[in-house]
Amino acid sequence: MATRKTAASRKVAAPARVTRAAAARCPAIVEASAQKAATEKTKPRKPLVNRNAAHPQNQKTGKAKAPAQLNTDDADREPIKAFLRIRPNGDTNDDDQTATPYLKKLSDSAVQMTDLSGSNRIRLHPQAQVYTFNHVFTPETRQSGFFTKTTLPLVQDLLQGQNGLIFTYGVTNSGKTYTIQGGTEKDTAGLLPRTLDVVFNSLEGLHSNAPYRPVRISGVERTMDDDITCALPELSEEKAIAAVLGEINSQDVDSTAVPVDKNYEYSIWISYAEVYNEKIFDLLSNDPANGDRDSTCATPQGTTNGIPRSKRIPGSSSSTWSNLASLASLHSPPDVLFVKRKALSLKKDPEGGGKYVAGLKCVRVRSAEEAKHVFRTGNINRRVFGTLTNAVSSRSHGIFTLRAVRIHRGDPSDVSVSRLSIVDLAGSERTKNTHNTGDRLKEAGNINKSLMVLGQCMEAMRSNQRRVAAMLAAPGRGEIDIANPGRGVKLAIIPFRHSKLTELFQDFFTGEQGGHAAMIVNVNPYDTGFDENSHVMRFAALAREVTTAPPTVPKANIRQTPTPTERVFKAHKTPAPNRRNVTITTGGTGTRKRSEARVEIIEEDEESDGDGEPVDVLVDALFEELEDLRIKLYESEMRCAIIEAETREEVMQEMEERMINMQRVFAERLKKAVKQSEAKTDAKIDMLHQFGAFTANSRRKTRSKPAETSIESTEAGSEIISNVTRNTEDSDEDEEDDSLEDSLAGFSEDEDAETTYDDSSTQSPLARKSHSEAKKGSSTIGLLDQDMGIDEMDADETMTAGAGTDFDEDEEDEEAEGSSAVTEEEEDEDEWLPDSEPKSTPKAKQDGKVAKDANQSPNPRSASGVMKLQKKLHELSLYADDDNDKEEDEVVSDIKEKSQLPQKKEPSKTARRSTRQKKY
Numbered sequence: 001m002a003t004r005k006t007a008a009s010r011k012v013a014a015p016a017r018v019t020r021a022a023a024a025r026c027p028a029i030v031e032a033s034a035q036k037a038a039t040e041k042t043k044p045r046k047p048l049v050n051r052n053a054a055h056p057q058n059q060k061t062g063k064a065k066a067p068a069q070l071n072t073d074d075a076d077r078e079p080i081k082a083f084l085r086i087r088p089n090g091d092t093n094d095d096d097q098t099a100t101p102y103l104k105k106l107s108d109s110a111v112q113m114t115d116l117s118g119s120n121r122i123r124l125h126p127q128a129q130v131y132t133f134n135h136v137f138t139p140e141t142r143q144s145g146f147f148t149k150t151t152l153p154l155v156q157d158l159l160q161g162q163n164g165l166i167f168t169y170g171v172t173n174s175g176k177t178y179t180i181q182g183g184t185e186k187d188t189a190g191l192l193p194r195t196l197d198v199v200f201n202s203l204e205g206l207h208s209n210a211p212y213r214p215v216r217i218s219g220v221e222r223t224m225d226d227d228i229t230c231a232l233p234e235l236s237e238e239k240a241i242a243a244v245l246g247e248i249n250s251q252d253v254d255s256t257a258v259p260v261d262k263n264y265e266y267s268i269w270i271s272y273a274e275v276y277n278e279k280i281f282d283l284l285s286n287d288p289a290n291g292d293r294d295s296t297c298a299t300p301q302g303t304t305n306g307i308p309r310s311k312r313i314p315g316s317s318s319s320t321w322s323n324l325a326s327l328a329s330l331h332s333p334p335d336v337l338f339v340k341r342k343a344l345s346l347k348k349d350p351e352g353g354g355k356y357v358a359g360l361k362c363v364r365v366r367s368a369e370e371a372k373h374v375f376r377t378g379n380i381n382r383r384v385f386g387t388l389t390n391a392v393s394s395r396s397h398g399i400f401t402l403r404a405v406r407i408h409r410g411d412p413s414d415v416s417v418s419r420l421s422i423v424d425l426a427g428s429e430r431t432k433n434t435h436n437t438g439d440r441l442k443e444a445g446n447i448n449k450s451l452m453v454l455g456q457c458m459e460a461m462r463s464n465q466r467r468v469a470a471m472l473a474a475p476g477r478g479e480i481d482i483a484n485p486g487r488g489v490k491l492a493i494i495p496f497r498h499s500k501l502t503e504l505f506q507d508f509f510t511g512e513q514g515g516h517a518a519m520i521v522n523v524n525p526y527d528t529g530f531d532e533n534s535h536v537m538r539f540a541a542l543a544r545e546v547t548t549a550p551p552t553v554p555k556a557n558i559r560q561t562p563t564p565t566e567r568v569f570k571a572h573k574t575p576a577p578n579r580r581n582v583t584i585t586t587g588g589t590g591t592r593k594r595s596e597a598r599v600e601i602i603e604e605d606e607e608s609d610g611d612g613e614p615v616d617v618l619v620d621a622l623f624e625e626l627e628d629l630r631i632k633l634y635e636s637e638m639r640c641a642i643i644e645a646e647t648r649e650e651v652m653q654e655m656e657e658r659m660i661n662m663q664r665v666f667a668e669r670l671k672k673a674v675k676q677s678e679a680k681t682d683a684k685i686d687m688l689h690q691f692g693a694f695t696a697n698s699r700r701k702t703r704s705k706p707a708e709t710s711i712e713s714t715e716a717g718s719e720i721i722s723n724v725t726r727n728t729e730d731s732d733e734d735e736e737d738d739s740l741e742d743s744l745a746g747f748s749e750d751e752d753a754e755t756t757y758d759d760s761s762t763q764s765p766l767a768r769k770s771h772s773e774a775k776k777g778s779s780t781i782g783l784l785d786q787d788m789g790i791d792e793m794d795a796d797e798t799m800t801a802g803a804g805t806d807f808d809e810d811e812e813d814e815e816a817e818g819s820s821a822v823t824e825e826e827e828d829e830d831e832w833l834p835d836s837e838p839k840s841t842p843k844a845k846q847d848g849k850v851a852k853d854a855n856q857s858p859n860p861r862s863a864s865g866v867m868k869l870q871k872k873l874h875e876l877s878l879y880a881d882d883d884n885d886k887e888e889d890e891v892v893s894d895i896k897e898k899s900q901l902p903q904k905k906e907p908s909k910t911a912r913r914s915t916r917q918k919k920y
């Protein structure tokens with residue numbers, strides 16, 4: 001057993017003063033300060049004392065021993081153990097089955113938390129954080145395995161006379177209650193029923209009948225009552241109540257047993273309290289003080305205790321649960337059922353530094369079954385008073401305490417009391433997530449306040465422990481002088497008193513007896529509360545650094561008579577009780593008629609503890625102010641989140657509209673560009689067609705032309721074609737030349753010429769169409785050629801646009817002289833066709849006519865044709881877009897050049913005539 005070293009000095013904190021800056025920031029402080037000053041006029045002000053150090057016995061000496069948490073040089077001090085339990089997904093309907101957890105297990109003792117929300121909000125903390133624990137339990141962990149690792153060592157400590165504390169911490173719906181109480185299915189019993197099983201399994205045959213019962217924190221008193229127990233509901237009643245409240249936990253039995261010292265006999269005692277709205281209530285109380293016969297079940301005649309009497313429930317007993325049980329079986333339940341309870345006060349234990357709940361019922365149990373029954377009874381009360389108003393969430397902190405009184409078999413004066421507290425903390429939650437108002441907001445505020453204070457206590461304890469460790473490490477600075485505290489290490493005040501929850505735990509952290517502490521952090525990684533969960537994780541990280549005093553087994557002071565104040569409440573003036581209305585619905589399933597009953601819950605405030613402790617108004621005011629600011633912060637965070645969401649929505653809509661507009665504009669432009677491109681291509685094809693028509697007319701003549709002329713012309717024609725083709729391809733790409741396309745569209749409509757060129761590189765659909773039409777024209781010409789007995793020319797030959805220019809000129813000249821084209825053509829054919837060929841057959845004439853008709857386009861070599869073509873080329877070049885201007889110009893000039901080329905070389909008409917004559 002570890003012995004504790006004590007420091008020879010202690011610190012007394014300097015009285016708190018209101019600074020000007022603080023007063024300016026916080027008017028409430030000023031007000032509180034004024035109140036305080038008024039109080040001080042009548043009563044001499046006590047300095048604010050570091051309660052951890054202020055033990056009355058120690059004040060007698062000039063130098064006091066250090067508080068428990070200062071003994072950092074003691075190797076036996078151990079940090080609070082922290083276990084993480086990850087809840088599985090999919091137990092509740094509202095869970096998103098496909099959600100990705102934001103928690104990843106890295107090892108048996110580390111997890112990584114990553115915010116997957118993708119929110120752009122500025123966070124105070126990095127998005128991915130690694131947290132370490134003593135052990136990380138995955139969702140697959142079974143209740144039995146979890147119990148063995150986390151709670152069983154504490155049960156063993158309890159039976160060896162050491163104190164223990166285990167509490168669950170986490171946001172709402174993270175599995176705290178499941179961890180402690182268990183589920184309804186087989187093998188899902190929680191750690192509390194398992195603890196009861198193990199305790200009674202281990203104490204088999206070692207039960208004591210000694211008349212001792214535990215009092216206050218760790219005292220015992222001799223009791224006259226042979227059998228102290230509380231009134232419990234009958235099993236039938238319990239089932240009926242379960243029908244009303246809808247819950248019975250798994251009835252599994254854990255068969256584990258731990259070794260115990262057989263030199264002792266043991267008696268086991270249970271208390272069950274809850275802290276609700278910063279008030280402590282006894283969950284096992286069923287006596288008139290908390291809910292008497294007349295007040296919980298009023299008769300129709302008159303009133304009792306100021307509560308109007310309603311219908312009396314036939315056959316019901318006086319207790320709350322029996323009334324509830326009756327409610328379940330009634331055909332006509334009462335209109336209003338009144339239940340009343342009174343808050344209990346905390347009193348300072350004169351034998352230790354901590355506080356105990358005055359009047360809290362402590363029930364002796366002799367078997368695990370009996371203990372579970374008591375626990376279920378307490379749970380009924382907890383649900384009725386605390387959670388009926390919110391069926392899905394625990395709104396109170398449930399504190400279940402098992403006390404083991406050990407009496408030595410050989411020495412009846414060797415009596416000690418150890419305790420194990422199992423605490424189911426209410427879910428920490430933010431107001432913004434629950435949208436609570438009124439009573440719910442107050443509840444949430446109080447829950448958060450007590451958890452916040454718990455965190456602050458941890459923080460202060462950690463920092464004090466660090467400072468003391470640093471001080472002890474420095475030579476010659478091992479003492480804190482009470483007379484001159486400024487010289488020693490300055491320790492922060494641990495704000496235990498600012499919440500009922502921490503006040504209750506104070507003794508555990510700073511008391512003489514010490515103990516082991518474990519914290520279970522419950523997390524639902526599929527929940528949306530990332531921020532809340534990261535807050536929980538940070539709390540766990542903080543708690544792991546806090547150490548508790550090593551457990552001791554001091555002998556209990558045995559008191560002979562019970563203190564009357566613990567049994568009887570003093571008559572005093574209390575504020576008006578707090579009233580809440582709850583509607584309980586029963587039946588509605590199967591044959592049972594559905595009925596509703598209104599339950600009015602009356603909660604009276606506790607008495608003033610009257611222990612004369614100074615209450616620091618300033619610190620209280622600061623805490624209130626802090627709470628106000630916290631709520632305001634949440635509200636503003638919520639407003640910011642709403643504004644952010646709205647702004648995002650607006651921006652998104654605006655962007656969407658713009659995109660739709662852009663899409664429309666681009667679609668229109670694209671349509672127009674396609675149209676224009678096609679028109680442009682058509683225009684160019686028409687131009688080619690004009691040359692093609694000319695070629696077709698001249699083809700026959702070309703064959704008889706001198707070889708050099710033909711070659712020269714062929715090269716020129718090929719060049720034109722390649723230029724035009726290239727330009728046509730380019731023009732396909734050019735889709736945005738509005739004005740050019742418009743003009744060309746008109747141009748294209750005017751022309752209905754056909755083309756004879758055969759170039760498969762043309763890409764546009766319309767061009768292809770024209771191409772196929774041109775092919776038709778070509779085949780017509782081919783037919784003509786065949787009919788005329790001329791071999792079909794190849795493509796190059798067909799495209800020899802300049803080959804027959806001489807003869808075209810002849811035609812033009814002859815036209816100008818008034819001769820018909822047909823006659824001239826015939827003449828020419830007669831002139832140039834070989835002698836073996838028939839000069840002119842009627843069919844050939846007919847086909848020649850057809851060919852002529854098929855080429856109605858203006859002849860580019862006629863004066864008007866050239867002018868027209870030039871005009872159109874000019875238009876084309878005028879409207880050509882900038883990008884294609886150069887190429888268009890090239891083509892245009894090319895065509896012009898080529899069209900002029902023969903003219904330059906053209907011999908005079910007389911010369912040609914003389915040439916012909918010479919030939920013949």
Ligand SMILES: Nc1ncnc2c1ncn2[C@@H]1O[C@H](COP(=O)(O)OP(=O)(O)OP(=O)(O)O)[C@@H](O)[C@H]1O
Binds near residue numbers: 394
């Ligand atoms: N480890 C688990 N395995 C299976 N189901 C679980 C587990 N943990 C929690 N659950 C289920 O999740 C739900 C919520 O759990 P529980 O009521 O224990 O949350 P809580 O943290 O106590 O919430 P509150 O703080 O609001 O009381 C319950 O339906 C419970 O059965």
